[in-house]
Amino acid sequence: xxxxxxxxxDEVRRNRILSSKLYFDVPIxxxxxxxxxxxxxxxxxxxxxxxxxxxKWGRICQFLVENGVLDRERIVEPLEATKDDLLVVxxxxxxxxxxxxxxxxxITEVAPVGVFPNCLVQKKVLYPFRVQxxxxxxxxxxxxxxxxxxxxxxxxxxxxxDQGGGFCAYADISLCIHxxxxxxxxxxxxxxxxDAHQGNGHERDFSDDRRVYILDMYNPNIYPLxxxxxxxxxxxxxxxxGTTTEEYLAKLxxxxxxxxxxxxxxxxxxxxxxxxxxxxxxxxxxxxxDGVAIRDExxxxxxxxxxxxxxxxxxxxYMKSSARVIADSIINLSNKSLITMGGSI
Numbered sequence: 001x002x003x004x005x006x007x008x009x010d011e012v013r014r015n016r017i018l019s020s021k022l023y024f025d026v027p028i029x030x031x032x033x034x035x036x037x038x039x040x041x042x043x044x045x046x047x048x049x050x051x052x053x054x055x056k057w058g059r060i061c062q063f064l065v066e067n068g069v070l071d072r073e074r075i076v077e078p079l080e081a082t083k084d085d086l087l088v089v090x091x092x093x094x095x096x097x098x099x100x101x102x103x104x105x106x107i108t109e110v111a112p113v114g115v116f117p118n119c120l121v122q123k124k125v126l127y128p129f130r131v132q133x134x135x136x137x138x139x140x141x142x143x144x145x146x147x148x149x150x151x152x153x154x155x156x157x158x159x160x161x162d163q164g165g166g167f168c169a170y171a172d173i174s175l176c177i178h179x180x181x182x183x184x185x186x187x188x189x190x191x192x193x194x195d196a197h198q199g200n201g202h203e204r205d206f207s208d209d210r211r212v213y214i215l216d217m218y219n220p221n222i223y224p225l226x227x228x229x230x231x232x233x234x235x236x237x238x239x240x241x242g243t244t245t246e247e248y249l250a251k252l253x254x255x256x257x258x259x260x261x262x263x264x265x266x267x268x269x270x271x272x273x274x275x276x277x278x279x280x281x282x283x284x285x286x287x288x289x290d291g292v293a294i295r296d297e298x299x300x301x302x303x304x305x306x307x308x309x310x311x312x313x314x315x316x317x318y319m320k321s322s323a324r325v326i327a328d329s330i331i332n333l334s335n336k337s338l339i340t341m342g343g344s345i
Contacts, residue, residue, distance in 0.1 A: 241284040
């Protein structure tokens with residue numbers, strides 16, 4: 001197979017983005033909340049073998065509906081990312097590797113997945129991920145139109161162009177940014193990654209791309225320990241195991257001040273993992289639920305004060321309580337008029 005020249009590869013990527021159906025017009029009667037029941041993973045109970053709550057996304061929306069903040073009719077339902085959509089970032093060889101169930105088992109960290117026929121793995125595991133990818137990509141368009149948008153899923157920040165890992169099979173953040181470059185005429189993007197884990201996937205994908213500025217605030221003592229990818233972080237803020245709410249929020253304030261002076265983005269991608277919560281078995285930080293809400297509020301205010309569109313992704317969080325905490329944070333954002341709900345701008 002011949003190797004394409006960079007210009008030819010860029011043209012192919014551009015054509016794929018322009019022909020994609022993932023961007024579609026969202027009626028003003030809808031809220032800037034993106035979710036599909038397809039997000040939730042149910043696979044003969046084996047999904048319970050991973051600490052991640054694979055019904056988290058649906059439970060977040062349920063809490064918002066029960067609270068009266070969200071009407072189910074106003075939720076934006078995305079489309080599934082097709083192979084052509086995924087090839088915008090991913091290599092053909094990587095996508096082919098997902099046709100082997102054992103490889104998917106390694107990425108999702110659920111060993112029994114490896115023994116199932118791949119057609120079942122595609123339907124029960126990878127299809128929900130692909131719909132979430134469609135949600136992240138669409139969120140950028142919606143954010144540009146409304147000021148902000150929340151994909152109730154996504155944030156698969158451990159996956160890069162040719163490698164998955166850490167429950168992340170597709171690089172939705174990288175895909176979202178490339179679509180924004182072409183379809184929204186955006187030329188500078190800031191990733192604010194506040195998941196407890198280092199976002200090594202998008203760091204590898206944008207290692208030599210000066211259009212993307214990465215602020216990553218993470219626990220350096222836990223997965224993925226990707227020291228090469230750390231070299232590509234523009235602004236590294238390390239929060240070691242045991243960091244408390246007060247310490248964390250003080251570091252965030254300082255980090256946002258530095259970021260504001262360092263880079264002038266036209267869009268912010270906010271990876272809002274709740275694995276920073278006190279008691280999370282993987283994040284090992286000690287942030288209170290109120291601390292999470294304050295964190296999210298600070299990032300939304302950072303974007304709003306500069307009139308920059310913001311995309312929020314829910315990312316990691318390994319306790320059942322995460323869904324409630326995320327819902328409460330979105331309710332707080334709505335109460336503070338940082339996100340407009342109710343079908344009108």
